[in-house]
Amino acid sequence: MPIESLQGGLIVSCQAPVDSPLHNPFVIAAMAQAAVNNGAVGVRIDTPAHIYAVRQRVQVPIIGLWKQVIAGYDIYITPQFHHAAAVAEAGADIIAIDATTRKRPGSENLAVTIAQIHEKLAKPVMADVDTIEAAKLAVDAGADMVGTTLCGYTAATKHLSPPAWELLTQMVEKLQVPVICEGGISSPQMARRAIDLGAYAVVVGTAITGIDYLVRDYLYNLKY
Known part of the structure; x- marks a missing residue:
């Protein structure tokens, strides 16, 4: 099972802003291969085109997602089943979805979406959450693993800054599925923690692949 091979390891998220020259399937695939060549146990990739390109270059598990902005809804990480289906077809091994308690588009609820991914796609689900309440609901709905991904990025948690150490601790204590720490990890020491x-x-x-952000941050600090 792809989840088991991730235990204790580093997963590198290889993504880039849509207006960046790095937002190119070949470049993203090269980033992913470089990460794997140096020991990453998995990669997290956005969009079917990028997932497909990465699949040709690496054998480690791909956590796939598809960010989609839908008018009237705040959730955007693989918001509906048909997005998950496209991600799976492109070659993802694990499907990441927004599992916060925010309103979902269409008639699907979280449990239905997860069940469809399991039954129709035969893929495990990573639930991206923001709170312990959402994490528990995601596990109850059938999520195979849960990540702290969205803590600090929702209205309910905007007062918090990742890494979500407290949420991570709560999830490890209260959940019976693998807990993934994602968001705000900016040093090897933080990853170790x-x-x-x-x-x-x-x-x-x-911290590894965000060239656009990192350059801007360096320049801002040089100026101010």
Whole structure:
């Protein structure tokens, strides 16, 4: 099972802003291959085109998602089953979905979406959550693993800054599925802390692959 091979390891999120020259399937695939060549146990990839390109280059598990902005809704990480189906067809091994308690588009509720992914796609689900309440509901709905991904990025948690150490600790204590620490990990020492707190694996994105953000941050600090 792909989840088992992630335990104790580093998952690198290889993504780029849509207006960046890095937002190119070939470039994203090269990032992913470089990460895997240097020991990453998995990668997290957005959009079917990028997932397909990465699948040609790496054999480790791909956590796939598709960010879609839908008018009138705040959730955007693989918001509906047909997005999950496209992600699976492109080659993802695990489907990441928004599992916060925010309103979902269409007639699907969280349990229905997860059940469809299991039954029709035969893929495990990573539930991206923001609170312990959402995490518990996601597990009850059938999620195979749960990530701290959205803590600090929703209206309910906008007062918090990732990494979500407290949420991670609560999830490890209260959930019976693998807990993934994602969001705000910006150093190897922070990644180590996440594992020490009980995280099954750690996802790092911007600190490794976020060239656009990192350059802007360096320049801002040089000027101010």
